[in-house]
Amino acid sequence: MSRWCIGVDLGGTFIKFGLLGADRQASETLQLPTPVNEGGSGVVSQMVAGVRQLMETHQVDLTDVVGIGIGAPGPLDLAEGIVIAMPNIPGMENLRIRDQLAEAIGRPGVLENDANAAAYGEYLCGAGREARDMVMLTLGTGVGSGIVLDGQVLHGAHGIGAELGHMVIEPGGELCGCGQRGCLERYCSATYAARHAATRIEGGEASSLADVLASGGEFTAKDINEARRAGDELAAAVWDRSAYYLALACVNVCRIFDPDEIVLAGGMTRAGDDLMDPIQAHFRRLHWSLTDPMTTIVFSALGDNAGVVGAAGVAWQSLEPDALDQI
Amino acid sequence: MSRWCIGVDLGGTFIKFGLLGADRQASETLQLPTPVNEGGSGVVSQMVAGVRQLMETHQVDLTDVVGIGIGAPGPLDLAEGIVIAMPNIPGMENLRIRDQLAEAIGRPGVLENDANAAAYGEYLCGAGREARDMVMLTLGTGVGSGIVLDGQVLHGAHGIGAELGHMVIEPGGELCGCGQRGCLERYCSATYAARHAATRIEGGEASSLADVLASGGEFTAKDINEARRAGDELAAAVWDRSAYYLALACVNVCRIFDPDEIVLAGGMTRAGDDLMDPIQAHFRRLHWSLTDPMTTIVFSALGDNAGVVGAAGVAWQSLEPDALDQI
Incomplete structure (x- = not known):
């Protein structure tokens, strides 16, 4: 008889569902539209x-x-299992999402921040499988982060820690939506690049990207990389700037946490070596000389499934931590 | 019958000794010169x-x-209990300090980095006594740091974490002895101020400080504060700059760890409110607007005794963690 935790990854467009066994094997996932x-x-x-x-x-x-683990965007009250609000979905204010789902299904539930769940998924079953300490940065609209230290997800004393996208990296720099100036995510997220x-x-x-703008269009980080590959100098400079700030963030993560691994995820990482090579070059150059770099920088292994796998993993860890196979 | 752990704090000038009971009460300390x-x-x-x-x-x-806990400056091999080197004391290379002391006394020994030991001392018995998560910054020659999360000292996967003084806070800024540019400690340690x-x-x-320099003398952070109080504009600007960067570091610590408390220690904190007031003002201004500040910034309560108390505390935690009184 196999036993499972169910993971639910609640996003603004889709809800994903998946099973995770104690052997860390995940099922195929199911995806349904989010009724916004x-x-x-x-x-x-x-x-x-x-x-x-x-x-x-x-x-x-x-x-x-x-049990059932739910990964959801914040702000959340993790202890009470409540969504405080979801900016993209009206009517979610103060929703007792954990207990409502748990009661309907008849099994216990656990709520976790979606970035933390994704990091925990990579830690259990993905790029961080061999790591004890792991930091994940997800390069999307902003820069999300999740931190796993010795198997524990870092939440902070008030549940607002692990927001590495809002580390100030350029004092007095660009104004961020959070009210601070010079936040990391303003310098290297896909959107801000x-x-x-x-x-x-x-x-x-x-x-060469000027034509897109002139016709009223918008371009993405992918367009920038393609223009760069075709020889566009501005695109090359902008791409390199993102890689530079990401490398700087990785250096700071080494000074702060000294993790086994830093895992990079999100759409920009589809650029593969086009992104990793300049990050690694900047990282080696910016890293202190007291030791060689000991932390490995890698890309996500689970991609878009990290969140649902991690949500199920969080349920295992919360409900039966000793049942999970050790690596 | 009382039971004790012994703390030994090895510095470049003095070695300190003290007792700590499981009730977190510390004895008066003993201080002997370091035979350099x-x-x-x-x-x-x-x-x-x-x-x-x-x-x-x-x-x-x-x-x-x-047991006996030893706090010593790095680099150390904590697992093996070995001092790799101590720049200020010749002949310390690869010294099996933990086992040599433990064997001579006949009780088990534990080795810890001195900054971590000091943070653990404040956590157990000082300014962090009520905290679950605590970050300490010591403003001396450089900026030392120690991080205690849920009662555990953060070491990192390779024992080189918790070096917040070497977070890059001004990209491309002043060259640090570690080989990086723009490290925090270059902007707010007592020496660099x-x-x-x-x-x-x-x-x-x-x-007004020019006279000191002209006569071949050196001045300290204390001199800067005194000149500032007497109306010296340059001194005021330099003092405020240190407070600004310390506040920025505190904001980043909140984004990363979201601790209950940030404890500031070291000689500069003897300035009291002259240092705390501008730090708090900058901190409130630089902090994000998504939440009010929830982390408290306080000064060390144990002062120079934090290291010896923490070294003894590390021995308790390592040898009989359940014996320590819970708060």
Whole structure:
């Protein structure tokens, strides 16, 4: 008889569902649309439907389910299992998401921040599988982060830690939505790399990307990399700037945590060596000379599934930590 | 019958000795000069003599001693209990300091980095007594740091973590002895604040401190504060710069760790409110607006005794963690 935890990864567009065994093997995932116009009860109903469908597809009995882990964007009250708000979905305010799902299914639930869940997924089953201490940076709209130290997810004393995207890395620098100036994410997230390129083009610098802007379009980090590969100098400078600040962030992560691994995730990492090579070059140059670099920088192994795997992993860790196979 | 751990704090000038009970009560400390010209064996002999003298003074039997914790400056091999080198004391290379002391006394030993030991001392018995998560910054020649999360001292995967003084805080900034540019300690340690003031005066800026320099003397952070209080504008600017960068470091510590408390220690903190007031003002201004500040910034409560208390505490934690009274 196999026993499972169920992971639920709640996003603004899709809800993902998956199973994780104590042997750290994950099932294929199921994906359903997020009902963004049906409030908290609609979201919970869709989660209940997805969990039931997942169990049916994989012929899992309720007695074989240890518990359900939910990964969700913040702000959350983790201890109480409550979504305080979800900016992209109206009607989620103060939703008792953990207990509502747990009661509907009849198994215990655990709530975790989505960035932490993704980091824990990589730690258990992905790029951090061999690591004891691991830091993950996800390069998306902003820079999300999750920190796992000796198997424990770092939350902070008030549940607002592990926000490495809001480390101040350029004092007095660009104004961030959080109210600070010079936050890391303003210098290397996919969104802000593209915005920085647009600002420079609007300021009069020449670039093959100017045509896109002139026609009212927007471009992405991927477009910047393609323009760079085709010889565009502005694109090369903007791409290198992101790599530089990411490398600087990695140096600081080494000084602070000295982890086994730093895992980079998110859309920008699809650029592969085009991103990793300049990060590694800057990292070696910026790193102190007191020791050689000992922390490895790698890309995510689970990609978009890290969150759902990690949500299930968080349930294992919370409900039956000793059951998880040790590596 | 009381049981004790013995703490030994090895510095470049003095070795300190003290007792700590499981009730977190510390004895008066004993201080002996560090025999800097007698190599590793001389240092170990002095440590043995100090431990015996301490036990005699306090009438402690060997059977009442749980173990001995040693705090020493790095680089150390903590797992093996070895001092790799001590720049200020010749002949300390690869010294098996932990086992040599433990064997001479006849009780088990534990070795810890001195900055970590000091942080653990504040955590157990000082300013961090009520905290679960605590970060300490010591403002001396450089900026030392120690991090205690949920009662555990953070070492990193390779024993080189918790070096917050070497977080890069000004990319491309001043060259640090570690080989990096823009390290925190170059912007706010006591030594570098004084050096920065001297550089500006040598560059032609007017200051009441110029006379000290002209006569071949050196001044300290304390002199800068006194000149500032007497109305010296350069001194005021330099003092405020240190407070600014310390506040920035505190903001980053909140984003990374979200601790209950940040404890500031070291000679500069003797300035009291003259240092705390501008740090708090900058901190509130630089802190994100997503939440009010939840982390408290306080000064060390144990002062120069934090290291010896923490060394004894590390021995308790390592040898009999459950014996320590819970707060």
